[in-house]
Amino acid sequence: MGFIDKNPPVPESAVLLDAYSTTVAAAVDRVGPAVSRIERLAGGGHGSGFAISPDGLIITNHHVVGDAKAVRIRAANGSVGQGSVLGRDPDTDIALIRADMDVPSWARLGDSKSLRRGHIAIAIGNPLGFDWSVTTGVVSALGRSMRSSTGRLIDDVVQTDAALNPGNSGGPLVSTAGEVVGVNTAVIQGAQGIAFAVASNTANFVVSEIMRFGHVRRAYIGVVVDTIALPRRVAVRAGMTEETTVRIRRIEPGSPAELAGLKEGDFILAIDGQPVAGADDLIRLLDGSRIGQEAAVSVYDLDGAIGERRLMPVARSAG
CATH class of the missing domain: 2.40.10.10 (Trypsin-like serine proteases)
Structure with missing residues (x-):
């Protein structure tokens, strides 16, 4: 009489699903306590936010706080308090709050x-x-x-x-x-x-x-870009090690980019020699210090040429 295994092997799919569930649950356990409910004190409306420091800095959306100077915060542990809106940036839909209460956790x-x-x-x-x-x-x-x-x-x-x-x-x-x-x-x-x-x-x-400043200082060159893979041949020719860059999807009429001769479809490889590996690099490099300062933009154009365009970023308000 053969031995009957009452505990057959667990299917591989079940093992993978369990690993997925465990991973997600662990991430939620780590970040979840930092998440709070954000409510406007006047005019109603609510959204979410999350603490990024033990002293109560909370990130949320600009459209959640609107023009409010203060908001109500309900933390994941049930505690309720208020917070002051330190600043907001409509251009990225980000706002920063300082909680006037202890936060249970931060992410x-x-x-x-x-x-x-x-x-x-x-x-x-x-x-x-x-x-x-x-x-x-x-x-x-x-x-x-x-x-x-x-x-x-x-x-x-x-x-x-x-x-x-x-x-x-x-x-x-x-x-x-x-x-x-x-x-x-x-x-x-x-x-x-x-x-x-x-x-x-x-x-x-x-x-x-x-x-640092209470608001976001931003230089403007007038392009809309997509982050894309940087073709290896272009990277070699440009002497770059980055795997990604940005491609111009649209240029605003009359903008510094248009005046400098940039075209839709051009790759922006670097600004003043600093590589642009993604849209976040472009945002970071075009801070307030660039306003009114001529910048050298390295470009790979639609004709397959790598060249330089010189342009003058202008001020872009946050309002």
């Missing part, structure tokens, strides 16, 4: 440049009043641009299919490493599974500017 801003299409994306927030909900999906695309509430374009946007709903705005988009890689900002109404988050590197830049 780390990761490097959004390390993201790849297909990476797992975890959204945490307060959609439709269902507080501290979690949804998962994947990173669908990188380096997108979308129009902000001011009508201007937000660059370096992460596209994901993690479900977002009203109330998720301002909450974190989290990697499996438990780091914030984006700030959830919008969903296309009527579309299936298309949502967006401002990349964490851009959010980090905005926070630094607000902490």
